[in-house]
Amino acid sequence: MGAGVLAGLAAGVPAFAQTTESVAGLTRVQDESPLLLQADELVYDRDRESVAAVGDVQLDYGGTRLVARRVIYNQRTARMVAIGNVEIVQPDGTRVFADEIDVTEDFADGFVNALRIVTPDKTYIAAENAVREGGTTTTFGHGVYTACEPCRERPEKPPLWQIKAQRVIWNGEEKTIRFEKASFEFFGMPIAYLPVFTTADPTVKRKTGFLMPGVRYSQELGFGLAIPYFIALAPNYDLKLTGTGFTRQGGLGEATFRHRTENGLYTITAAGIHQLTPEAFDPITQDSTHVNRAMIGTTGKFKINPRWTFGWDVLAQTDKNFSRTYDITGFSDLVQQNEVYLTGLGDRNFFDARVMQFDVQESDPDGAGRDAQQPWVLPSIDYNAVTSRPVAGGELAFNVNARGISRDIADQRGNPADSNFATRGLRGENGRITTEAEWRRTYIAPNGVALTPILAAQADANFLDTSTFPSYSATGAALTSDDTFYRSMVTAGMEVRWPILFSSTSSVHVLEPIAQVFARPDETGSGKLPNEDAQSFVFDTTTLFERDKFSGYDRIEGGHRANVGLRYTGTFNNGWTLFGTVGQSYNLGGENPFAAPDLLNVGAESGLETDQSDFVGMFGASYNNWLRAAVRARFDETTFENRRTETEAEIHTGRFTAGAEYAFVQAQPTYGFAADRHEVTTRASVRFGENWQAFGGATYDIVNDRFSRNGIGLAYDDECFSLTLRFDQSRDNSEVQSNSFAFRISLRTLGDFGSAGTDF
Incomplete structure (x- = not known):
C-alpha cells in the first residue's frame, strides 16, 4: 500500500463522481471527483484491461465510502465488481451491505447479491438480490421491509412487523416503494396478504397517495370506514380528501387544504353529507331535522413581524351541531370560539384585539338551548404596559380594556319566579371602555420589613341599549335607565410584609406575615350595569391579596378593606419542602361590594359578603420531584364550618404515576345548587416491561353515589410501532350512560390506523 497503489489507481481506474442522487443505497455518478483507494495490493491484467484491488479494500469518492475484500474494475466494460463483505456508506448515512455488487462505473445500472440496506431514519430492506436499472429504479427479489430495529441479542428473531414481497420496486424518480405479492407479518406470523401495495420511500415526508383508513361507530x-387521500400539490401546500361511508347515514365527504407561507399557515376545511336516516337520531333535534348538512371552517396564524401576530379561527355550518356529530377535525368542540385576532407582545407591553362569536354545538332545536344566547363580541381589546423607567422610584403600569357585546336573546338562569333567577348576558348591545393605572414602590426598612405603598385609578364609560332590557334578576338589582354611564375608582393602599428567616443545619424556614389596607370610595353603579366578564369568582388564598378580587372589569371592588395573612415555606436537606398560607379579609367601611346585588349576585355565598370574611388556607408538601400534595379550604368566620375544600396529590416514580383530586363545595342555592357537591377524580398510569403502559381514571360523584366518568387504557410504544386501546364511560344527570371505545395503531413510515372514538 502507498505511492505505488495510488499511481496504479490513477493509471487504471477512472475518476468517480460526486453523488447527488441516491436510490436504495446505490448512487448515480454526475460530476467528476477524485477517488482515494487503500488496499493490500493492486493486480493489473492488461489482457482483460482490468485492475483489481485485493485485501481490506477501502474506496472513498465524493463522500461515499466502500469497503470490500476485493474490488475489480474492467476498463473494457466500464463496470466495477466488489466482492466479499461489501459495505457502502452514502453521504446521507445510508448503509448498504452485500456479498457482491456489480455496477457500471456511473452506478446507473447494476446487480447485487444478498443485499441489506439501513437508511438514516432506521428503516431496513433485505433481499436475495437486487437489480438497478436506468439510474432510478432498483428491483429487489424476495425482499423484506421493516422500520423495526433488529434484536441485538437475537438478530435472527423476526421484527415486530415486516412486509415480505416477491418483488420490491424502489423508484427514485417517483419516490415510491412498490410491493408485489406481499404479506404483512406480525411477530413473524402472516396476518394479511397484499397483492400490490405502494408507499412513499423513507426519504419522502410528503407524497401524494392514499393514507391509512380509519373506522368509526355510533x-x-x-x-x-374513512378512506383519506393526500395530494402534495407543492412543497408548501397540500390537500387531503376523505370519504367516509356510514352504514346508516351514507357518505360523508371532507376536504382540508393547508398552505404554509413564509410567515404563517392557513387551513380551509369543508365537509358535507346527505343523511339517509335522520330519524335514527332523537326526534326534534338538530341531527334529526336536517337532511342536507355541511360546514366550512378556516384557521390561520401569521407572524407579521417578531412582535405582531394575526390570525383567525372561523366556522360556518348549516346547523349548529353538524361538526360535532360527525367529529370534523379541528371543529368538533362543544363550544367553538370563532375569532379574528391581532396580538402584539413587547418587552414591557402587550396588545390584543379580537372579534369573537361563540357557537355551542348542541342538539337542541333552533332558538332553544344555549347557542341562541351566545353573543358577538365586537370587539374585545386589551392593552397592558409597564413603564421602562421608574416613576417616583416605583413601577407604573397601565391597562386599557374595551369590549362591545351584541346578543339577540338574553342569557338567563332559571325563570323570573325562581330565587336563583339571574341574567348572565343582556339582550341588545352594550359596551364599555376602561382605563386603569397602578403605581407601587417597595421600601425595605432596617429590620427587613417590606413596605409597599400602592396608588391606583380606574375610569369607565359604559354604553347601553336600555330599551331592550327584560326582567333580569331576582337579586333586587335595578339596571340603570341611562344610555351612557360613567364611573371611576381611586385607591390608596399600603402593603406590609415581614419575612422572618429561621435556619438550622438541616432546614431553612421563612415565615412571612402580610397585611394590606386599601382606602377607596364605594363602587359606583353597583348592580346597575351589565356583568359580562366578572362572573367567575372564587375566594381562596390565590385571591386573598388581590387589590381587586373581581375577575373582570365589569365589577370594581370598592369600600375600605384590609387583607391579613401568614405565609410559610420550609426547605429540608432530605428533599422535603413545606408551604402554606392562611388569612382573612375585612370590610373596614363603606358598602361591601360582595354583598351588593348585581345581575348575577356574584359575591353571594363567596365568603366575602360579610364584614369579616371566611378564613382561607392552603397547605402543601413536596418531596424531590416525585411527590406533591396540597389542600385548599375556606371555613366559616364564626362557626369554622367547612365551606369549600380542594385537595390534590401527585406522585411520579420511574414507572408509576398517579394523581387524585377531591372537591367539596357547600350548597349554593343562590346559584341553583341546592345540595352540597362532593367529587373525587383519580388517574394513574404504570409502565411495565420495556414498552407497555396501562392507564386509567375515574370521576366519582359522592352525593349521587355514581361514577360520572371512568376509563381504562393500554398502550404499547417502541421505535417502529405503537398501539393504544382505550375504553371510556360517562353518565349525565339523568343516568344515561355513554360508552366509547377508541384504538389507534401506528406503523412508522407507513401511517396510522384506528378510530378517535367509537360510541355504543
Missing part, C-alpha cells in the same frame, strides 16, 4: 351513524 348507534346513530352506524359503522363508518
Whole structure:
C-alpha cells in the first residue's frame, strides 16, 4: 500500500463522481471527483484491461465510502465488481451491505447479491438480490421491509412487523416503494396478504397517495370506514380528501387544504353529507331535522413581524351541531370560539384585539338551548404596559380594556319566579371602555420589613341599549335607565410584609406575615350595569391579596378593606419542602361590594359578603420531584364550618404515576345548587416491561353515589410501532350512560390506523 497503489489507481481506474442522487443505497455518478483507494495490493491484467484491488479494500469518492475484500474494475466494460463483505456508506448515512455488487462505473445500472440496506431514519430492506436499472429504479427479489430495529441479542428473531414481497420496486424518480405479492407479518406470523401495495420511500415526508383508513361507530351513524387521500400539490401546500361511508347515514365527504407561507399557515376545511336516516337520531333535534348538512371552517396564524401576530379561527355550518356529530377535525368542540385576532407582545407591553362569536354545538332545536344566547363580541381589546423607567422610584403600569357585546336573546338562569333567577348576558348591545393605572414602590426598612405603598385609578364609560332590557334578576338589582354611564375608582393602599428567616443545619424556614389596607370610595353603579366578564369568582388564598378580587372589569371592588395573612415555606436537606398560607379579609367601611346585588349576585355565598370574611388556607408538601400534595379550604368566620375544600396529590416514580383530586363545595342555592357537591377524580398510569403502559381514571360523584366518568387504557410504544386501546364511560344527570371505545395503531413510515372514538 502507498505511492505505488495510488499511481496504479490513477493509471487504471477512472475518476468517480460526486453523488447527488441516491436510490436504495446505490448512487448515480454526475460530476467528476477524485477517488482515494487503500488496499493490500493492486493486480493489473492488461489482457482483460482490468485492475483489481485485493485485501481490506477501502474506496472513498465524493463522500461515499466502500469497503470490500476485493474490488475489480474492467476498463473494457466500464463496470466495477466488489466482492466479499461489501459495505457502502452514502453521504446521507445510508448503509448498504452485500456479498457482491456489480455496477457500471456511473452506478446507473447494476446487480447485487444478498443485499441489506439501513437508511438514516432506521428503516431496513433485505433481499436475495437486487437489480438497478436506468439510474432510478432498483428491483429487489424476495425482499423484506421493516422500520423495526433488529434484536441485538437475537438478530435472527423476526421484527415486530415486516412486509415480505416477491418483488420490491424502489423508484427514485417517483419516490415510491412498490410491493408485489406481499404479506404483512406480525411477530413473524402472516396476518394479511397484499397483492400490490405502494408507499412513499423513507426519504419522502410528503407524497401524494392514499393514507391509512380509519373506522368509526355510533348507534346513530352506524359503522363508518374513512378512506383519506393526500395530494402534495407543492412543497408548501397540500390537500387531503376523505370519504367516509356510514352504514346508516351514507357518505360523508371532507376536504382540508393547508398552505404554509413564509410567515404563517392557513387551513380551509369543508365537509358535507346527505343523511339517509335522520330519524335514527332523537326526534326534534338538530341531527334529526336536517337532511342536507355541511360546514366550512378556516384557521390561520401569521407572524407579521417578531412582535405582531394575526390570525383567525372561523366556522360556518348549516346547523349548529353538524361538526360535532360527525367529529370534523379541528371543529368538533362543544363550544367553538370563532375569532379574528391581532396580538402584539413587547418587552414591557402587550396588545390584543379580537372579534369573537361563540357557537355551542348542541342538539337542541333552533332558538332553544344555549347557542341562541351566545353573543358577538365586537370587539374585545386589551392593552397592558409597564413603564421602562421608574416613576417616583416605583413601577407604573397601565391597562386599557374595551369590549362591545351584541346578543339577540338574553342569557338567563332559571325563570323570573325562581330565587336563583339571574341574567348572565343582556339582550341588545352594550359596551364599555376602561382605563386603569397602578403605581407601587417597595421600601425595605432596617429590620427587613417590606413596605409597599400602592396608588391606583380606574375610569369607565359604559354604553347601553336600555330599551331592550327584560326582567333580569331576582337579586333586587335595578339596571340603570341611562344610555351612557360613567364611573371611576381611586385607591390608596399600603402593603406590609415581614419575612422572618429561621435556619438550622438541616432546614431553612421563612415565615412571612402580610397585611394590606386599601382606602377607596364605594363602587359606583353597583348592580346597575351589565356583568359580562366578572362572573367567575372564587375566594381562596390565590385571591386573598388581590387589590381587586373581581375577575373582570365589569365589577370594581370598592369600600375600605384590609387583607391579613401568614405565609410559610420550609426547605429540608432530605428533599422535603413545606408551604402554606392562611388569612382573612375585612370590610373596614363603606358598602361591601360582595354583598351588593348585581345581575348575577356574584359575591353571594363567596365568603366575602360579610364584614369579616371566611378564613382561607392552603397547605402543601413536596418531596424531590416525585411527590406533591396540597389542600385548599375556606371555613366559616364564626362557626369554622367547612365551606369549600380542594385537595390534590401527585406522585411520579420511574414507572408509576398517579394523581387524585377531591372537591367539596357547600350548597349554593343562590346559584341553583341546592345540595352540597362532593367529587373525587383519580388517574394513574404504570409502565411495565420495556414498552407497555396501562392507564386509567375515574370521576366519582359522592352525593349521587355514581361514577360520572371512568376509563381504562393500554398502550404499547417502541421505535417502529405503537398501539393504544382505550375504553371510556360517562353518565349525565339523568343516568344515561355513554360508552366509547377508541384504538389507534401506528406503523412508522407507513401511517396510522384506528378510530378517535367509537360510541355504543
